[in-house]
Amino acid sequence: MRQRFEWRGGNRVSLMVDGECFFPQMLEAIEQAHSSLRLEFYMVSSGKILDRFIQALTDAVLRGVDVRLLIDGFGGRHLARADRERLRAGGVQLVLYNPLQLSKWTRNFARDHRKLLLVDEHKAFIGGAGLADEYWLSQRTGCPWHEIMCEVQGPVVEDLACLYNRLWLRCSGQALSPPSAQPEVGDARMRVTTVQGLYQQDIKVAFLNQVNGARHRVWLETAYFLPSLSIRTALRRAARRGVDVRMIVAGPYTDQFWVYHASKRYYRRLLNAGVRIYEYQPRFLHAKVGLVDDWVSLGSCNLDHWNLRWNLEANIEVENPELTAQVEQLINVDMEQCHEVTAEEWSRRPWYRKAKELVWALLSQLVLKIR
Incomplete structure (x- = not known):
């Protein structure tokens, strides 16, 4: 089913440049969550950054927060088995998008390239970063990668939540509750746009x-x-x-x-x-x-x-x-x-x-x- 979103007014948006800026803000938002956390990331790799996210997510579960994590089956290939077990043992509901299988042939090329964090359905982070050290701590040549994320609040967050809920249902068979309407908090007009192959x-x-x-x-x-x-x-x-x-x-x-x-x-x-x-x-x-x-x-x-x-891609127009x-x-x-x-x-x-x-x-x- 095609899913298109309309322009919405009343939003607030802020630009964050590079991991030393956006990772601390994302982690702080996770630490302040009180009801739900929804994460969807293409690149998820074991390392120092992911250790901090795993700790923050499992701590959130202990506070009673419903935590769900969608990872692409190819982009998450460097997520160690031990870290997957840490997430699941900590109460994080982990689902893979299109796990790699030889029998799928070219269907293995279909990937979830979106990067999205939803906090209590009233705040969202969207951009191009993965949960990997390459965006902040890696010492490899050409690192850290130059990347941006945006923090978003307002009615457009409802559309981002709908986008996430639809893919969660597709991958897990579990329907999530429809997101609630969000109040106007700023003066930015915004729209969610997507690519689905x-x-x-x-x-x-x-x-x-x-x-x-x-x-x-x-x-x-x-x-x-x-x-x-x-x-x-x-x-x-x-x-x-x-x-x-x-x-x-x-x-x-x-x-x-x-x-x-x-x-x-x-x-x-x-x-x-x-x-x-x-x-x-x-x-x-x-x-x-x-x-x-x-x-x-x-x-x-x-x-x-x-x-x-x-x-699968997700952008915001502003x-x-x-x-x-x-x-x-x-x-x-x-x-x-x-x-x-x-x-x-x-x-x-x-x-x-x-x-x-x-x-x-x-x-x-x-x-x-x-x-």
């Missing part, structure tokens, strides 16, 4: 509509730059009619090196159309945020071929001057830490780089043909 692509449609109607700017940060033809065409057209189009993409640090190389096949035509492309240098850029004029979209979706083909200003400042700061790729520079790159990009681009196209 090829079945429903509201995030992509909303972004295209905004880009096609853009008057001043289209600024996009994305970790994996493999945009669809319709998105590439819309970006080029916007740049040609004088819109300030800028793309901030992952630079030398990435967890998917093949995407880094395959994405380069799209640079030439975008650069020639006037699109400005920036590669983030200090660490892995994992954030996903779009700013079109004063409209903001952020969440879990990278707008790449793979996300739009196989994944119309709010304060958040727009925060996102504008974030992107401006990030651009200062980027290398801008120019059309002249791109035309002079050596042949072996072109060959590598071609090979990975062809392989990526083959993967997308899998049924």
Whole structure:
């Protein structure tokens, strides 16, 4: 069943940049929960961050809080068996989305890529982070990953709860009580948008509509730059009619090196159309945020071929001057830490780089043909 949500007024939203900011606030919210906690995360890996979440969640159970955790079957592959047992022994109801099985063949590609925390159904955290040390404590090259989350309150939280409840029912067979209506607490207009594989692509449609109607700017940060033809065409057209189009993409640090190389096949035509492309240098850029004029979209979706083909995704669209200003400042700061790729520079790159990009681009196209 298709599930679409309408714009809602009366919300409050705040932007949190990087794990040292959003993890403490998420943990504090869990510690203050008194009735229910609903968590849905793609990447969940054993480590120091997860230890803190396990402790906070099991403590909440002892206070009488109903705690439920949805983890993707692939994204949770680094969750140690001992930690799964700690969660279950502590009273956390743990469910896996689409556990990996050889007999499923290509159905194993379908993943739950959403990142969501609901606290007592009156506060939500949504963005692109996982419960993993890579977002804060890892000492690996390119870490900590650069990521954002948002804290949300108001009527839109009811829609996020509905989204969670529907997937919980699908995965566990257990129906949860319908969420209660939330009072207006601010002045932000917001809407929940989703992707459900090829079945429903509201995030992509909303972004295209905004880009096609853009008057001043289209600024996009994305970790994996493999945009669809319709998105590439819309970006080029916007740049040609004088819109300030800028793309901030992952630079030398990435967890998917093949995407880094395959994405380069799209640079030439975008650069020639006037699109400005920036590669983030200090660490892995994992954030996903779009700013079109004063409209903001952020969440879990990278707008790449793979996300739009196989994944469950969740974003929020926001119309709010304060958040727009925060996102504008974030992107401006990030651009200062980027290398801008120019059309002249791109035309002079050596042949072996072109060959590598071609090979990975062809392989990526083959993967997308899998049924």
